[in-house]
Structures are given as structure tokens and as C-alpha cells.
Amino acid sequence: MPSADSIRSIGLSTLRLPLATPISDAKVFTGRQKPMTEVVFLIAEIHTEQGFSGHGFSYSKRAGGAAQYAHAREVAEVALGEDPNDIQKLYTKLLWAGASVGRSGVATQALAALDIALYDLKAKRAGLPLSKLLGAHRDSVRTYNTSGGFLHASLDEVRERATQSLAAGIGGIKIKVGLPDTAEDLRRVRAVRDHIGASVPLMVDANQQWDRATALRMGRRLEDLDLTWIEEPLDASDAEGHAELARALDTPIATGEMLASVAEHRQLITARACDIIQPDAPRIGGITNFLRLMTLADEAGLDLAPHFAMEIHLHLAACYPREPWVEHFDWLDPLFEERLETRGGRMIVPNRPGLGFTFSEQARAWTTDSVTLSV
Template identity: 60%
Template structure:
């Protein structure tokens, strides 16, 4: 049999840059079905959460291809992110949309006086994600396949049913609904000022669902070192999958000491504002389960760097929130990985993630596989179009 000849490669001279022609920046406010409270509310440090402020970026290139990215903020920062995005967007007009890493660096340098983490980097994340979505759509590939997937589905757990303000009966009912819907694990919020409340709630869920349920708890940074040590030791009997943020997020040494003194894995990283912050956690052995948040650290580009570091350290991975973005990214990780099920952003999109047998399943659609809904447009409070001069 004669082999089919391989067609010749295109030479660099044939490449035509696909220039960014226009960018739409929108501020969207997504209300929650009801106010929720975690330990930060019970300690008086924050108010109940009632909505998510979403920064939406849509990028269209000269060949008509489009990509969408988004970031978010909780309780404060939404208007500032939107204003900063409008400030940065003109710098991308006429750039080659394929040069994602270079464009990320360009935006970071434009943002330099605002700092290397925080609001500015979170704003850049929406542009970076939109460029990755555009690149995958142009290639006709799901984002996970463009990067290189290790699996087509990822274990998932639910958080939104386990908040502290919900009576334990409601928490158990929500867990039953989640498990019936195919979700594989349950996370409870802890950190109540009365430690007995925490232990009673965890015991009630473990008793109801038995020893085989993957069960996690999250203290939302509300314990000091002595209390964290006592609570982590007291929680050992429940065979938890992990204990999340037992200490303030930037107490790297404290997390490392705790991780080395208890059997249950310690999870942290969601509050990291850059890949460098996460690298510090890795280097100090402060997390058995790393929890990067792509919108908080600058988007897909730095997230992939974090994945490489976590792989080398042989850590488990459990990205924070934004399952619509973290599912395809988590599927590219070769180690143990979980995706957090929080349905708050579902009103923005026409599609729903398929969940079955304890796992979230990747979409076969190109890019992120997401289409903005009419409700997303209705929830938009401000929008601006930045385009080439005509």
C-alpha cells in the first residue's frame, strides 16, 4: 500500500496575522438566589454575599473569529475592574490574536504601577481567557484539547449547598440533591465561632452519608494557629478529603507546619493573586491540595504555569470556583484533580455542564463551549466597544 504523502508545511511567509479588530467590555451583576454566609461573616469581617460582579470581555479578530473571557469579584471591585478593562483594551487593537503569551506580558507591563497581583491582574485574566477561547475556536478544538487533555471528565464536588447560614437539615437536603444529580463529593463551610457547631455539622453529614462520601470542609481563613491545630486534630476522625484554608491565606509557614502535623490534606491557594504566590505555597510544602483560581492569577496563561509546578510537586489540584473555565483546565492535569460545583454563573450561559457518575464531562464544542444567554445581556449594567478607527 502506498502511503499518502504528507502535505508540505506552510512557510512563515504565508502566515497572515489575525489582527484584533474589536473588543467589547461589559460589567455584569449576577444576583444569587439567596444571601449566603461563610465564616468571614460570622466573625464580623464581611457581609453576606448577595451577587457576583462579572467582567466580561469579547474579542473579535479581523477574520471574524470571536472569543469570550471573564473574571469576577465578590462584594467589591466590580466597577473598578470594568473601568480598568476599558483602560487596557485599546492596547490590544491591531495586535495578532495568536500571540497570547506576548500579549499577556504586554498587559502586565501596562499594569505594572498597579501591582503584580490584585485587581489589575484579575482584569487581565478576562482578556487572556478570551484570547485562549478565540484561539481554540479558530482551531475548531475544545480548549482542553488545544492545550492537551489527560481526561475527558473530572471528579466534582458541591460547595453552594454547605454554607454556614443554612441549618444542617437544609445542608443535608442540598447534599442529597447534589448527589442525586451525579455530583461526587460535598464540601461544608466551617469556622463558626463555636467549634462545637462545626463538629456537630460535620458529624451529621458523615453520619447521614457514610464513610465513603468524599467530604471536605472550608474554614475560610478564620482560625489562628492554635485553634487550627486543635480543629484539624478534632476533624481527623471524619476522614475528610481535605481541610481548606484553616489559616489566613498568606500564612505560608503556618499552613506548612499544619500540613506536616495532621493526616488530613491541607488545601489552600484560592486567594493567591499570582502564580508566584502559588509557587511559594508549593516550595514551602504548605498545601497538599493546591487551589489556584485562574481569574485571580491572570487567566489561562499563568494557570498553565501553575499546573506545571503542581505536577512537579505531585500535588492534588482543586481549582477554586468558576467551573465553566476550570473544568477544561483541570482536564489537562495528569494528577488527582477536583472541580468545584458552584452554579452561580449559570444564568450567563446557554449551555450546562454535563454531570454524571460523580464527574463533570467536557464539552465537545470548540473553545470554552459557552454561548452568552439573553439573561447575560439583561444583567449587563455597563458595556463599551473598543474598535479600530474606521
């Protein structure tokens, strides 16, 4: 029987991915945020004594990147010398190393990169795609595009991007709403529905910018458009309001992407606050926590549509018992040598070992800070 492996070194780095066009959703138009110009990534690369390696990442938008890197750098050394196969044990050890700053937000987002790297490593050791290591239900997942539907884009641009997405094999279209002028929201949604036709799945995302009364009025006005879901109509922490809205509308309610722990998602599930839950593995602490949440969501009969980071979430969505969705974003393409394939409205799970991605030279060039911890 082969001897147990151990973690020899952990590399941590942070990089800044510039966006070609500043991005604006409803939070910009309501004056709460500035347009987004970059995404900051925390990269973890783990190497073992037997020569195996794995990488993972977490990310932040607008703020928090430096904090994630600093926290990971403080706690990661407790994993050195440990068996990388014992992922849940290692997650607990890392969590307790930084327990004084809590179990959500930056504290767990920093751990997510390490946790994901461990799963990537374990799947590579087994010679399997991550989805197969975990136990897949399918080899492809329904996919919808978001990156073409932001509010900084004109209606003509949104329609053109929708056409391009559908031609590229993507199955659904999501556009942003939540403008101060609700009549303009309705005009844009109806125009896109007319453009793509009644049979194409269409979603809208208000990015938490409606109050309860506005969400109910808008939800009722949108009922005749047969939307696949209305996303984040209310503040992410308003489980009661989301539950009332879900009971009042025929259109499904989706939320969860901004929550940073399994416990916060459990509140949504207990309150029956959504029909579709949208966790984000890097935000809730990695794959270990995502798997826990998937079990809770399935037991509650919820549908699943993970937020962003399709390179990670495609594998996880493939393991969900109910037919899920995965969000298509092309923003991260420059970071990786490989590309995901879309065909017939679905995203194909890659058959490469682990996550199936290697970082590009461009990603290395965007690195701003790095450190290697070793035994």
C-alpha cells in the same frame, strides 16, 4: 499560507448576577464581612479581522468589580491590531500597560478576562474544546459541590442539598466551617458525614477563620472523619502556618484560592504549605498564568482543585497530569445558554469548541456598563 489575523475590536462589559439567597460563610459569622448578595463579572469579547471571536470573564465578590472594569478599559487598547494567536506576548504587553499598579490583585484580575477570551478564540479557530487545544489527560473530572454547604443554611438544608447533589451525579460534598462555636462546627460535620456515609468524599472549608492553635485542635478532632481535605484553615498568606499544619495532620490541607498571582502560589509550594493547591484562573490573571502554575504544582507533586468558575476550570483541570477535582457551583447557570453535565461523580468536559459557552439574554440584561474598543 494564510495571512496573520489581527484583533479588530474588544468589547468590555460588567454585569451583576444577583444571588437568590444571601450567602454567608465563616467570614460573616466572625463579623469580617456582610452576607454576599451578588457576584460582579467583567466580560471580555474579542473579534478579529478574519471573523473569529472569543469571550472570557473575571469576577469579584463584594468589592472590586468596578475597579476591574476600569483597569481593563484603560489597558485593553494595546491589544488592538495584534495577532490574537500570540497570547503570551499579548499578556505581557497588557501587563506592562498597567505595570504601575502591580502584577496581582485587580491589575491581573482585569487582564484575566482578556486572556481567557484569547484562549477561547484560539480554540474556536482550531475547532477544538479548550482542553483539547491545551492537551487533555481526561474527558471528565471528579467534582464536588460547595453551593449547598454554606453556614446560612440549616443542617437539615445542608443534608438535603447533599442528597440532591449526589443524586445529580456529583461525587463529593464540601461544607463550610469556621464558626465562633467550634462545637457547632463539629456537630455539623459529623452529622453530614453520618448522612452521606463513609464512602462519599467530604471536605470542609474554614475560609481563613481559624488561628494556628484552633486549626490544629480542629484538625485533630476531625481526623477520624476521613475528610478529603481541610480548606483554608488559616489566613491565606500564612504559608508557614499552613506548612506546620500539613506536617502535623494526616488530613490533607488545601488552600490557594484567595491568592492573586503565581508568585504568591510559589511561596505555598516552596514552603510545602499544602497538599492540594486551589488556584483560581480569573484571580491569578487568566489561563496563561494558570498553565505556569500547573507546571510548578505538578513538579512539586501537589494535587489540584481549582476554585469556583467551573466553566473555565473544567478544561484546565482536564489537562493536569494528576487526577484533580473541580468545584461545582450552580450560581453561574443564568449567565449561559449551556449546562455542564455531571455523571458518576464526575463533570464531563464539553466537546463544543472553545470554553463551550454562550452568554444568555439574561446575562445581557444584567449588564451595567459596556464599551467597545476598535481599530
